[in-house]
Amino acid sequence: MPESLTIDRRYRGPLDSANGGYAAGLLGSRVGSAAEVTLRLPPPLERPLEVRRDGERLLLLDGERLVAEAAHGDHGLAAPDPPQPDEAAAASVGVGAFGPPQFAECFVCGIRQDGSGLGIHPGPVPGRDGLVATVWVARDVSAPVVWAAIDCPGAYAVGEVGRGEPVLGRMTARVERLPDEGEPCVVVGWPLGDEGRKLHAGTALYGRDSELLALARQVWILPRAG
Known part of the structure; x- marks a missing residue:
């Protein structure tokens, strides 16, 4: 049924x-x-x-x-070495929810006054060649929330400034472990090249002691010109 x-x-x-x-x-x-x-x-x-x-x-x-x-799918990625939490926190200072107005209330990267979103706004990590990162204290933990947490960081990684305009077309992810409620985490994203309107990115979530919790490969789609 x-x-x-x-x-x-x-x-x-x-x-x-x-x-x-x-x-x-x-x-x-x-x-x-x-x-x-x-x-x-x-x-x-x-x-x-x-x-x-x-x-x-x-x-x-x-x-x-x-x-x-x-x-079933295999992302075929090797996870990068994560930045330390203080590095990730510093990278995201002042980043905010850059992006078109339609994403202003996004569950992941929007800004919500009621606190119902994740508030994940990664920024460039100095010396890490395209890597963006931020910190996230896990809450309301579920598998779909973890997939969400490693969604928008890919858009930040491929956007020229902040989140940009692409929308998610495909996501191939593996969740090794759900974070504990309240567990401090580091979220990262990095670019993997482009093909016309298709932008490729990797994202990852790390928990305590830099443990890899989830890893994903993504395809982002830019809107058609005009």
Whole structure:
């Protein structure tokens, strides 16, 4: 029997659709600890979506429209050495939620006065060749929240200034361990090249003693010119 899920408005990315990493995590975590999720449409908020199995894939459907699909996947990345927490905190000083107005309330990188977002705003780490980083104290921990935490840092890594305008197209992630509630973490992102409108990035989450908790490869899509 098909499963149904509804994405609460708290988890918005753009003002009118879900944060891509959170939506990808909802589907990918149903596949297992390692999954590749491709987003086909902006994930709708506050209405039931169907999760349907199709062979080795899981599909997320809005009626007959395919929103996302997930399968087992390997990111094929080696994690970089993380900066120390004080370095990561210093890198993010003054960064804020740079980006177009539609991302102003993003669950991950927006600014919310009620504290309902993650407030992750990574900045460049001196001497680390494109690496951006910040700190995050884990809370409301779940697999989709961890996927979200390692979502927007990729946009910061590929954007010219701050978050920029790309939207998440694909995320291949492996979660080694969920952080404990209240665990101090370091989040990083780094660029992996580009192909036209497609920008590639890696992201990672580290916990206590620089333990690797999660690692992802991403494809970001720039809007069409004009």
